[in-house]
Amino acid sequence: MxxxxxxxxxxxxxxxxxxxxxxxxxxxxxxxxxxxxxxxxxxxxxxxxxxxxxxxxxxxxxxxxxxxxxxxxxxxxxxxxxxxxxxxxxxxxxxxxxxxxxxxxxxxxxxxxxxxxxxxxxxxxxxxxMRAPVSTLSQREVDTAFAALRTSNAPGLPKGLSEETLDAVSQLLAEGADARSASEVAEALGLSRVTARRYLEHLADRGVAVRAARHGSRGRPELEYSRPRAATE
The missing domain is CATH 3.40.50.2300 (Response regulator)
Incomplete structure (x- = not known):
């Protein structure tokens, strides 16, 4: 708290x-x-x-x-x-x-x-x-941390989303072939899970990411997100 x-x-x-x-x-x-x-x-x-x-x-x-x-x-x-x-x-x-x-x-x-x-x-x-369990941060982690404080939106972005963080989430999906859950994106970028999911859902709604149910895991069903196939090949 x-x-x-x-x-x-x-x-x-x-x-x-x-x-x-x-x-x-x-x-x-x-x-x-x-x-x-x-x-x-x-x-x-x-x-x-x-x-x-x-x-x-x-x-x-x-x-x-x-x-x-x-x-x-x-x-x-x-x-x-x-x-x-x-x-x-x-x-x-x-x-x-x-x-x-x-x-x-x-x-x-x-x-x-x-x-x-x-x-x-x-x-x-x-x-x-800023509570990340590490002693140093990458440039991207620093950038996304400070971007969190900016609540003014770029044109076309939903209220509360920043262009810098959106770019970081989009780049993270583009870097690997494996789909990522909101929890995995949150951990990689130092976001809360709720915030990560908002950005992933925005990318999915725009067609920049593909959402799918993650199979084979126990407990509550989880969504995973990946770049469209044409964007990753």
Missing amino acids: IRALVVEDDPRTAAAHAEYLRRIDGFEVAGLAHTASAARRELRDAVARGERIHLLLLDLNLPDGHGLDLCRELRASGLAVDVIAVTAVRELDAVRRAVAVGVVQYLIKPFVFEVFAEKLAAYRDFFDR
Whole structure:
């Protein structure tokens, strides 16, 4: 589970964001903080308990300081926690400074649940890739990890799909003669199984991949995907 701390000065807004978070698979609310000092305390207490907070949903305009100053403090302390800015601040300079201090997503208020869920799902895919049980990543694995954070679509792609990840999935199918399941593609590219299947289904719907039932395996039937024969010969 990804444990997220909601940092928002308005209690009702904080509660709403926490409720949004609970509706998304893979996330757990680690706590709510209404000030920068309260956020620092929550983070210190989590460390003292031996617990991990992976993510801050961070408002930038807090009563006792700016959210980006808190980000700088966290970076300087060496505390590894990702930050999604959840704010009404939309000035170009603020966005640039957010990128400079390591904010991984920027969500502008007001927004509906679907937009919130899309950003969090993209972060979850990035988080899953960064937990790969290896010490180094290939260029393609790095590219697909960062592509997960981009939720804006290229023309013609369904919502939530990135062109970079689609290319990586397509290339993986083209590299071998054997068909691959969503689980196998997920493992090879550092994706979640659900995400891998979305890309494979999109390729199959476009006729770029062929889907078929995988026979001979026990348990729940599984689909496998391969390049069309003319594309592999």
